Amino acid sequence: MSDPLLADLNSPQREAVLHGEGPLLVLAGAGSGKTRVITRRVAHLVSRRSVAPWRVLAVTFTNKAAGEMRDRLSTLLGPEAVDLVVSTFHSSAAMVLRREAEAAGLSRSFVIYDEGDQMQLVRRAIRESGVDPSAVNARDVLWRIDVEKNAGRTPDQVRVPPHQSRLAQTVAVYRKYQQLLRAANAVDFGDLLLLLVELFRRDEATREKYRRRFEHVLVDEFQDTNAVQYELLKLLAPPGANLVVVGDDDQSIYRWRGAEVGNILGFRDQYPTAKVVTLEQNYRSDQTILDAAHAVISRNERRMPKKLWTARPRGELLDLLISRDERGEAQEVARRIQDLRREGIADYHGVAVFYRTNAQSRVLEEALRLARIPYAVVSGRSFYERAEVKDACAYLRLMVNPRSDADLLRVINTPPRGIGDTTVERLTDYSAAQGVSAYEAIADPERIESLGKAAVRRLKSFRELVDQLCETGRMANDAAGAVERMLLASGMVEAYQIEGTPEATGRAENLRELQGAASEFDLQFAAQPKSKESLSPELPPLQAFLERISLLGEADGEVGEGKVSLMTLHAAKGLEFDMVFITGMEDGVFPHARALDSSAGAEEMAEERRLCYVGFTRARRRLFLSLAQGRALYGELKFNPPSRFLSEVPRELFGFEEEALVQRQVLAVPPRVRRRAEEGEGPVIDRSYDQRTDFDGEAEGARGIRVRHSQFGMGVVVQVDGRGPNAKLTVEFESVGPKRVLARFLEPL
DNA sequence: AACGTCACGCTTTTT
DNA sequence: GCGTGACGTT
16 A cells, blocks of 8 residues: 555545446546546556556546646656546547548548627528528527537437427528538637537548557546537447546536536436445535535435545634625625735735625625735636737738638728628628538629729739738748738737727737747647657647637636636636635526526526535635625616525524624514524524515514515515515615505515 | 717626 | 617618
C-alpha cells in the first residue's frame, strides 16, 4: 500500500481507481475528490497497468476542466501524458470529424459556427424554406433546432404529429438550415456531436476503429450529458466496455441545455454490469454547510441517495442577511466583506458572491466599487463576443473557407465599402436560386442581372480581397502573421483609426489583442510536442488557431487574484471559496419565478434546488444567505417572500436570534407554525399553508395584523369589510400609505 | 447608410 | 428599466 498513486485516497476512491475491466459509475458528491479519482485512475492505468496513453480518452465539458486534468496528469505521468486524449466532448468530436471528414460528408476545412452565425443562418433558412416568416420566430426556431440536435435528432427523425403545422414549419426550417450549413462547409456545436453519432451509426468500420483505439473511456460531470453525448458514448463504449462515468446527479443544473439527469440515474439500465462506487466524504466544507445543503437537496425525489459527511469540525453557523431592498443588500454584502477582511477572517480572494441572474450583478458591483473592494465578474466570455473581434474572426474563417456564407455576409460591408442591404439581398437571392455560395456567386457578379454597375464593381473588388486573403491564409506559416495581414488588407484597423473616437480606438486595440492572442498561440503551437498517435489532425497554424477560438470561449473564467469573485450560481459550479454569499434568496428570484409558475413542471423546481445545493457546497468555511424584502424587478418594485430554500434549512443551523428577527418583522413565523418550530423540527420560515385563504373566517380578527402585498410590500391591516378571500381590507403600507385591497391578494405574516 | 422611435419581453449559457 | 430588434425617416 505504499503506492503513491493510492496512498492518500480513501477507500471508495481507491476502489474506483483500482476497478478492473467493465463499466463503472462513480457517484461523487460535491467536494468528494472526483477529479482526483479520474486523474489517479488514468495515471494508474498507464503506469501500473501498461495501458498505452493514447488508448485513453478522458472527456470533460469545459476546456478549463480538461486543462486542469491534463496539468494534473502531466505531473503524475510526465511526458507520457502528452499522448492521452483529454478534451471536451466538442473538441474531441471535432478532431474525429476532421479526420473522418469525407466519411462524414464534410470537407476537412469546415468551420464551426457560433450562436450569432447560427442565428443569421436560421433567418436565412426561414426566408429560403418558404415558410411564412411572420409565423415563426428565428430565436424560437433556433432554440428548437438546438433541442432536436441535443436529443440526437436530424430533421428526418423529428416526429411531427398531424395538424402540428407550426412544428412542421420549424422542421422545414431545420432541414433548410442543415443544407445551408453543409453548403457553407460549416457545422454548429450541435453538429459536432450529431454528425459523429450519425457517422458511427452508419459506418461500422469507422466505429470499430475508434472502439478499438479507445480501450478506456472516462467521462467527467456525467450528470450534464445530453442525449447525443450519451449516444456517442454508447457507440464508442458498448455494454461491458471500460467506460467510467463520474458525476453527481445532485449537481445537474443544465437541463435547459438538454442535460439529462436520467443518464446518470439510469446508467445501470444501459450498463447492467456496471459497478457503482459512491463518494460521500467531503474534503471541502464544514459540517454545518453540508447539513444545510443536505436539508435542501434531500427534498428532491428523483436522486441517488447519498449524504455528504466530513471529518472536519462543525464550523460556523450560517448567516442570514436581511435588507430592505437590493441596494441595501449590496451594501450589506460589501460591509460584511470588509468586516471579514478587517477581522482577518478572509482575504478578498477567498470570497465569492453568487446570484441567480446576471441582472443582479450591477447593483452588487456598484456597492463593491463604492466600498473600494476589488472584484472580478466571472463570466467567461466577452472578448470573443465583441463585434469587432467577431468580424475579424469572420475574415479569418473566410481565409480558410471562403464558402462560409455567414462569414462572408458578415464582413461584406465591414468596414463600409458601399455594399448595402439591397445589393446583399440581390446577391443572396441569386446564390440561393443558383444553389451556389455567395463566394461563388461573386466570382462573376455581372451574371447577377438585378445589380447595377456600381454594385458589380464593388462586389468584384470584394471578391478580389477575399481571394487575396485566402492566398495569404494558404501561405501563412503562423497564425499571428495571417491575422496581421488580414487586419491590414481588410481595412478594419484603418477604418477605426480614421473614425478616431475613443470607442473606435478601443476596438482597434481589441484587434491588436486578437493578434496578440494569435502570437501566443503560435508559441504554444510550436512548442507542443506532437506524437504520431495524436487524435488531432495536422492543421495549418491559422486553422488550428481558429479551432481553438471557436471551441474555447475565452481565457476561461479566471478567478481574480486578490479580488472578490462575482458570478451566477451556474458559473460557480466546480469552484470553491472560503466565504460564499448567495444573494436574492427570495421566491421569484431564487428559486426563479419561472420554476414557481404552476405551469412549470416539478422538474424545474428540482433543478433550482440542485442549483441551491451547488451554491451551498461551494463554501468551505462560511455561508451567507441574503435576501431583500423588496426588489426592483423588470422596472417595478416587487416584494417577494423569502426563498423556500431558506425555510428548508433547519433553524438551528442559522446563527441569529430568531426572536430578534421576528421582532423586526422580517421572519414570518405565524403562531401555529411557531408551535411546530418550538417542537424542534419546524423550519424557520414556513409558508407551506395557503396564505391566500388564511383570512377565511378570521377576517374580523385581522385588524392590526401584519401583511405583505406583492406590489405594495409590508403593511398593517387597519380596517376589514366582509369575510373570506374577497373581504376588502384597508391596509396601511409602509411604502405607499393606506390602500384598499382584497384579502386574497394579501399574505398574513 | 445612418439614425430615430417604438414595442416587447425578460434565467441560467459548459461548447 | 433596459436592451434588442423591427421598422421608418432623412
